[in-house]
Amino acid sequence: MTGPILFRDATILSMDPAIGDLDGGDLLVRGDRIEQVGRNLDTPPDATVVDARGGILMPGMVDTHRHMWQTALRGLGADWTLSQYFVFYYLNWGKIFRPEDIHAGNLLSAIEALDAGVTTTVDWSHGLQTPEHGDAAVEALRAVPGRFVLAYGNLLGAPWEWANSQEFRAFVDRHFTSRDDMLGLQLAFDVTGDAAFPEKGAFEAARELDLRVTTHAGVWGATGDDGIRLMWDNGFCTPGVTYVHAATLSEDSYQRIAASGGTASVSTESEQSAGQGYPPTWQLRRHGIPVSLSMDTSVWWSGDLFSAMRATLSADRSREHLEAHAAGETVVHNKLRARDVVEWATIGGARALGLDDRIGSLTPGKKADVVLIKNDRSPVMFPVLHRYGHVVYQAGRGDVHTVLVNGAVVKRDHQLVVPGLDRARAAVEATVSYARSTMGEEAWQQAREPEIPATEVIPNPYTYTDYTGDGVAVQHADA
Incomplete structure (x- = not known):
């Protein structure tokens, strides 16, 4: 498509209170911006018209926590617990990933995100053992016309060291001397709870570089209340921090996050199955903590936010029922509504990234990140009686008809129109072959089908510190 793009006769979920929802609505895109939203808009003479009848038009979705590099081993951990995930990546095999393997996973994950209507993704990239790994991550993200934020991390290195190294600063200078909203940068690291608070140096680096921080917090047996208290006491609980999972925290910690203006990224499928803790939206709502959604990693879960919205709404309601029954x-009224989780998947994610002035709603003047959900071949896509309920409980990635990012069409008529899928397939095949041969067949089969032996304890999965306090002890099956 060239020239203006006019979506005609859609059910529009603008996520902008001033515009609201429109039946039979139109949306005009010109260049990289949304120009008009309304009914019966005039058609510019050079416009491409997209027939959106029977479809739902909404903002592009925003995933605030995805380990994109792990997509190269998609589905391998289907039967893992969180402890087995730690064993695989933190203790045994994370160190074997080369820069080209980071590139392969990122490339596939980035393309997959666009296919599912996720137009902005935070790459929680904690496999960056060297700046060359970081270069490979950036190259892959730049090769795909989506909107991304590289959250730079290294699960095998001490964050207070790598964040202040000359090599990392040179990496920042290479790729991020000028900021743009197609590829941003954050720091990604965890706070173990060590009373010495060695992570202070990483927070200071983020402050010096004017970068947001994203951290796994409230993860059962790994990161807990001590970390939040240390952040608070040292002045690092700020609006620029996203707390991923936030599932097993105390009242004090939730109060600190709320008071500081922090946000939470909830990965419900992961929390339910892996064991970080019960999905915490019921607690976050009570404390007024802004929520965004994420899918975590394709080594376990599907890389779309339809499943995340569905799981999140169901888990929150389940908890309400359990608390009431106890x-x-x-329960006679559901407190969390379908609209709420659609908001978390769109403008909520944009707010968590500080991009809500540019993306997250279908507002004239904002960047044109737009998703049309429409599938005339599917019996699931009619009738549309409850707009938000249809998005959450009925639609799926196969119903994503058209996707625009920054005004550019990346998917049309259910077909990706971006290059790179064959290249990604070849790169991922090479990574799988390399990982399998490097691990050996026995370890590979154990990873695919872990046994269920007696449990033992990993005192601390974070190998860059000797800290073994009460908040850092992981029960695991040694597989």
Whole structure:
């Protein structure tokens, strides 16, 4: 498509209170911006018209926590617990990933995100053992016309060291001397709870570089309340921090996050299955902590936000029922609504990234990140009686018809129109072959089908520190 693009006769979920929802609505894109939203808009003479009848038009979705490099081993950990994930990546095999393997996973994940209507993704890239690994991650993200944020991390290195190294600063100078909203940068590291608070140096580096921080917090047995308290006491609980999972924290920690203006990234499928803790939206809502959604990693879960929205709404309601039943009561009104999780998947994610002035809603003047959900061949796509409920409980990635990022069409008529899928397939095949041969067949089969032996304890999965406090002890099956 060249010239203006006019979406005609859609059910529009603008996520902008001033515009609201429109039945039979139109949306005009010119260049990289949304120009108009309304009904019966005039058609510019050079416009491409997209027939959106029977479809739902919404902002591009925003994933605030995805380990994109792990997509190269998609589905390998289907039967893992979180402890087995730690064993595989943190203790045994994370160190074998080469820069080209980071590139392969990122390339596939980036293309997959666009296919599912996820127009902005935070690459929680904690496999960057060297700046060359970081270069490979950036190259892959730049090769795909999506909107990305590289959250730079290194699960095998001490964050207070790598964040202040000359090599990392040179990496920043190479790729991020000028900021643009197609590829941003954050720091990604965890706070173990060591009373010495060695992570202070990493927070200071983020402050010096004017970067947001994203951290796994409230993860059962790994990161807990001590880390939040240390951040608070040292002045690093700020609006620029995203707390990933935030599932097993105390009242004090939630109060600190709320008071500081921090946000939470919830990965419900991961929290439910891997064991970080019960998905915490029921607690986050109570404390007024802004929520965004994420899918975590394709080594486990599907790389789309339809499943994340569905799982999140269901988990929150399940908790409401369980709490009520424990008190001998019955829930008669659902507090969390379908609209809320669609908001978390769009403008909520944009707010968490500080990009809500540019993306996250279908507002004239904002960047044209737009998703049309429409599938005339599917019996699931009609009737559309509850707009938000249809997005959450009925639609799926196969119903994503058209996707625009920054005004450019990346998917049309259910077909990706971006290059690179064959290249990604070849690169991932090479990574799988390399990983399998390097691990050896026995270890590879154990990873695919872990046994269920007696459990033992990893005192600390973070190998760059000897800290073994109460908040850092992981039960695991040694597989």
